[in-house]
Amino acid sequence: MSSTIKRILFIGAGRMAQAIISGLKNQSDFQISVTNNGNDQRLNYVRDTFDVEVIESWREEIETTDVVVLAMPPEVHDSLLNELAKFIDKHLIVTVAAGIGPTYLEESLPDGTPVAWMMPNTAAQVGQSMTLYTCGKHTDSSHEELLQKMLSGIGSYEKVTEEQIHELTPITGSAPAFIYKMAEALVNNAVDSGISEQQARKLVSEMIGGAASMLKNGESPKELAEQVASPGGVTAAGLKVFDENNFESLINNAIKACHQRAEK
C-alpha cells in the first residue's frame, strides 16, 4: 500500500458505518465513499451530515478503492463477498460484522486477499470506541498500520485473536447497550425525584464517566464497589438486592444469548 491518502469504501451506511465515519471524517488521511442497499434517504443523510461521497453501487468505485469496510448485517456477507470476489485486486477487506472473522472472509475471497475484522462500538461516533481487531493470513505491516490509523481515529484498539473477538463481541460491542439500559433506569428514577430529564441525564452520564475513570485508574471493580458501600450503609442495601436477584448470572445469561445469536 503506497500513496498517503487512502480511499475507504463503506458498504453499509447504517448506525455502525455512521459512527465510524463520524470518527474518521476529520482525518485528512482518508477519502471516504459510502454505499448501501438502496435506501436513498439514508445515503443522502450520510452525505449531508458527514460531507462524504455517496454512490449507488460499490462497483462504481471498487477499482480505485484501497480499503473496503463491510458495515452491513452478517447475513448479507455471503452474497456480497461472492460478487466482490470478482473485483478484488490487492484491496484490504475489513468487516465489522458480528460473527464474520478472517477465516470466513478468506474462504469467500480469492486466495491471497488481505482481510481484517474489527469489532467497534457506537462510541466511535465520539472517538471513544473500544475496538478489537484481528488480521487475516495475507495482511502485511502496511495493512496493519493503515488499520491502526483508522482505529485510532475512532478511539482505542486492542489486537486479539479471531477466536477472542468471537468471545468478546458481547463485552465491547454489545455491552454499551447494557450500560445504556442501566442508565435509562437511573435517569427515570432521577426524573421521578422532580428534576428535569436534562438534569437527570447530566447526573447519570457524569456518574458513569466518573466510574469509568476510576476503573481506568487501575483498581478492580470489586474493590471500587466496596469503597462505595459503607458498611451497613445505603449502597450495601442496594447491592444486597443485586445479589438476591443474581445480577451476575443475569449478565452471564445476556452474554450467552449474544453468543448464541452470533453463531446462527
Ligand SMILES: NC(=O)C1=CN([C@@H]2O[C@H](COP(=O)(O)OP(=O)(O)OC[C@H]3O[C@@H](n4cnc5c(N)ncnc54)[C@H](OP(=O)(O)O)[C@@H]3O)[C@@H](O)[C@H]2O)C=CC1
Ligand atoms: N450497531 C452496533 O453497535 C455495532 C454493529 N456492528 C456490526 O455492524 C454491522 C451493521 O450494523 P448496524 O450498523 O447496526 O446496522 P444498520 O441496520 O444500522 O445498517 C445496516 C446497513 O447495511 C446496509 N445493507 C444491508 N444489506 C446490504 C447489502 N446487501 N448490500 C449493501 N448494503 C447492505 C443497509 O443498507 P440500507 O441503508 O440501504 O438499508 C444499512 O445501511 C453488523 O454486521 C453488526 O454486526 C458491530 C459492532 C457494533
Ligand SMILES: O=C(O)[C@@H]1CCC=N1
Ligand atoms: O447487535 C449487534 O448484532 C451488533 C454487534 C455488536 C453490537 N451490535
